[in-house]
Amino acid sequence: MGTGGLNGTQINGTLGGTAGNDTNSQQQGGNPFSGKPTSASFANNIPPAYLTWKKPIPNQTFPPLYKIGVSNMTLEWTVDPNALKVQPMNLTVALANPQKQTITAAIVDGTATEAYWDLAKMDPHTPLMVGYYTVLVYDQRGPKAFPSPGWLMPDSRLIVALYSTEAYVGRTDSMFCPTCYVGSGESLFSSMLPLLTAFGVALVTSALFLFSLLQ
Numbered sequence: 001m002g003t004g005g006l007n008g009t010q011i012n013g014t015l016g017g018t019a020g021n022d023t024n025s026q027q028q029g030g031n032p033f034s035g036k037p038t039s040a041s042f043a044n045n046i047p048p049a050y051l052t053w054k055k056p057i058p059n060q061t062f063p064p065l066y067k068i069g070v071s072n073m074t075l076e077w078t079v080d081p082n083a084l085k086v087q088p089m090n091l092t093v094a095l096a097n098p099q100k101q102t103i104t105a106a107i108v109d110g111t112a113t114e115a116y117w118d119l120a121k122m123d124p125h126t127p128l129m130v131g132y133y134t135v136l137v138y139d140q141r142g143p144k145a146f147p148s149p150g151w152l153m154p155d156s157r158l159i160v161a162l163y164s165t166e167a168y169v170g171r172t173d174s175m176f177c178p179t180c181y182v183g184s185g186e187s188l189f190s191s192m193l194p195l196l197t198a199f200g201v202a203l204v205t206s207a208l209f210l211f212s213l214l215q
Contacts, residue, residue, distance in 0.1 A: 031111055031113065032078055032079045032080065032081035032084060032113075033079065033084065033087050033088065033110060033111040033112075033113070034087065034111045035087075036084065036085060036086060036087040037085075037086060037087065038086065038087050038088075038089050038110070039086065040085060040086050040150065041149075042085060042149040042150045043149060044149060045149075046085070046149035046150050047083065047149065048083075048147045048148055048149060048150065048151055048152070048153040049079050049080060049083040049084035049085070049150065049151065049152050049153060050079070050080075050083070050152075050153050050155070051077050051078075051079055051137055051152065051153070051155040051157075052077060052078050052079060052080070053075075053076075053077055053157070053158055054076040054077055054078055055074060055075065055076035056075075056158070056160070058157050058158045058159065059159075060159060063132060063159045063160055063161045064160050064161065065160075065161050065163060066119060066160060066161070066162050066163075067119070067162075067163060067164065067165070068119055068122070068127075068128050068130070068162050068163065068164040069119060069120060069122065069164065070119065070120055071119045071120070072116060072117070072118050072119065072120065073105070073116060073117040073118075073119060073160070074114065074115075074116045075093060075114065075115050075116065075117075075135065075137075075158075076113060076114045077113060077114075077137065077155075078113055079152065083150075084150065084151075084152060085149075085150030085151075086148075086150050086151045086152070087110050087111065088110035088111075088139035088140065088152055089110045089139065089140045090107055090108065090109060090110050090139065090140055091107070091108050091109070091110055091112055091115075091137060091138070091139060092104065092106075092107050092136070092137070092138055092139075092143075093105045093106040093107070093108070093115045093117070093135065093136070093137050094135075094136040094137075094138075094143070095117075095133040095134065095135055095136065095160070096133060096134040096136060096156075097128070097129055097131065097133055098129060098131035098132060098133075099129070102136070102143075103128075105117040110139065110140075119162075128162055129162075130162060130163050130164055131161070131162065132159055132160070132161050133159070133160050133161070133162060134156050134158070134159055135155075135156070135158040135159070135160060136154065136155070136156050137154070137155045138152075138154035138155070139151070139152050139154075141154075142154075143156070
């Protein structure tokens with residue numbers, strides 16, 4: 001299920017991105033996306049360009065953690081300017097949840113090198129689920145664009161983990177209460193006392209009756 005569009009529509013967060021509008025300032029600042037044609041064809045011996053993550057750094061063993069409802073997820077990337085020969089018209093940052101549903105986090109300019117997703121400003125009607133999310137970054141051709149010489153390759157190497165904390169509710173049943181067994185012996189004795197008393201009286205009465213028969 002996809003959400004979002006080129007007009008910046010999104011759910012569960014605040015769209016954001018940074019990219020200068022002045023091409024000259026971008027070139028002076030070393031923006032690897034700027035100063036290139038937005039469409040071109042190259043020989044097949046030229047490889048596609050691949051995204052390089054600056055923040056967060058991908059870690060398959062310990063994915064970056066973000067708390068739902070609190071964290072502001074900042075994503076920063078770059079690309080080899082020699083490998084990239086076609087400037088994207090726009091970049092979409094999306095996340096695929098554990099059920100493989102796609103959530104659009106941001107749609108930014110094609111020269112952007114940063115985007116953010118404010119998890120503190122979510123739509124309460126579409127809550128996020130806890131789990132691992134795959135971050136997708138792709139240009140106007142979509143997340144399944146065929147590798148093309150000099151064009152940006154869709155990226156899905158970054159995994160992040162979203163979590164939430166809930167208020168602890170103490171358990172009172174004996175299976176989970178460490179102190180529930182402390183008074184169990186006393187409670188059992190108290191509950192059995194009337195039965196033991198009745199049994200004792202009956203035993204004494206029977207003994208006296210038998211003793212009277214033997215006289």
